[in-house]
Amino acid sequence: MSVKIGDHIDLGAFPLLLAPMEDVSDPPFRFVCKQNGVDMMYTEFISSEGLIRDAAKSRQKLDIFEYERPIGIQIFGSEIDHMRMASEISSQAGPDLIDINYGCPVKNVACRGAGASLLQDIDKMVAMTKAVVEGTNLPVTVKTRLGWDDNTKNVYEVAERLQDVGIKALSIHGRTRAQMYKGQADWTMIRDVKKNPRVKIPIFGNGDVDSVEKAAAWRQEYEVDGIMIGRAAIGYPWIFREIKHFFETGEHLAGPTIKERVDVCKTHLTKSIEWKGDKTGIFEMRRHYANYFKGIPNFKEYRMRLVSLPTLAEILEVLEEIEHQFDAELIFS
Structure with a gap:
């Protein structure tokens, strides 16, 4: 069965997604990943404040190209009204979907009330998501983490409540904000979200997928709808074609010369x-x-x-x- 986001985005049986990465996921990098078989990509995350102020750097990040489709524009921010306005501005750039970043752990984002910070205030996260959904006619998706820290792993609640206000897919990085990018990603909670009978939207797993073997094993073990790959694709866009080849044939594709x-x-x-x-x-x-x-x-x-x-x-x-x-x-x- 194909994985679908909304009514019009068909990603095939088990899509591979390129994670949005600041200072990495720009159009040149996306071009070489697309050439190597990635199924869906996102822009670098874009500040809602920057879009509203018409800042040149934020506006430039809205650049998308036909060959990149399907592609999502990812936005972040701390003010509900500004996020709604940002979704309206982003929609005018013609992406296939709008994605909200509730996962960025870095200090100058999370400590200003944006990104992973919203994991500390689920009511505000829900209200913000609802505002973004209402601000666009495009499908809205979300990328987040397991929770703020080990004591507040609330991704189960997040998945249900965000689905209830209209998101069409959820990507989950298997770490808390407190972990940043350290330690190992825990995909067991991602699997539990996917197996929740109340959750009907596609669930994509993210974190530590850096080999064909891991992708194949985790596809089976964690039963997600697709895998999002980030750091492992930097300087190695071939990872997408290698994983796809293995899924299709059971054989390893030779690495790049x-x-x-x-x-x-x-x-x-x-x-x-x-x-x-x-x-x-x-x-x-x-x-x-x-x-x-x-x-x-x-x-x-x-x-x-x-x-x-x-x-x-x-x-x-x-x-x-x-x-x-x-x-x-x-x-x-």
Whole structure:
């Protein structure tokens, strides 16, 4: 059976989703993930205050492209009225859905009453969600965590009450806010939410899926409707095609060659420059090189060169040198 969000978004039998990640999930990164088979993606989270003030950085994050569909715009904020307005503004950008972030644990979000902070005030979370649902004609989904800390794991209540005010899917990161990204994600509570007979919407699991084996095992063990992958896709968008291939055939797909790594890195870089301009595009790409070439021996020297070069031509020259320096057929696990 296909997983559906609302009436019009059909994600197939067991979708793989790209988690929204600040400073990562921009259009250039989304492009290379889409090329490798991801089923649904989201923008970086966008501040409701920034959208209302018409801040350039927030507005730029609304950029979406036809080839990315289905895609959701993710918003966050602490004021109910402002979140409703943000949902109206975001809807005008033409996404397939609006997603609300109730999971971000970082201090400058959670300590200002947004993101995971709402897990401390479920009544406000419900009222905010209702306002967003009423502010758009698009399906609304939510991403959240198990709870604020070990003493307040309230995701069961969250799932039921948010479904009651109209959300169409729920993604759950298997950690509390207090855990941040430390320790192991606990998917048992995600499974319990999915098995709750009152919960009819799709439930997606998130947290620690970084291999084909884990994806396959957790699909069976935790009975979720799909898996959301975040950090494991950074510098390795091939994870989506590898998991899909395993689901379809039971066989492991060979990892990317050096040539594939270089080609995708070049594509990411080119798209980054196209979207952000030369200076910013080159600068912001610097965080990705180490991940694209993880496992290559003695890569530090190349990375130091890549992060210091100011022009596209010079960077492409080094990338070609990397390709020729190492066996083009060398595959990294």
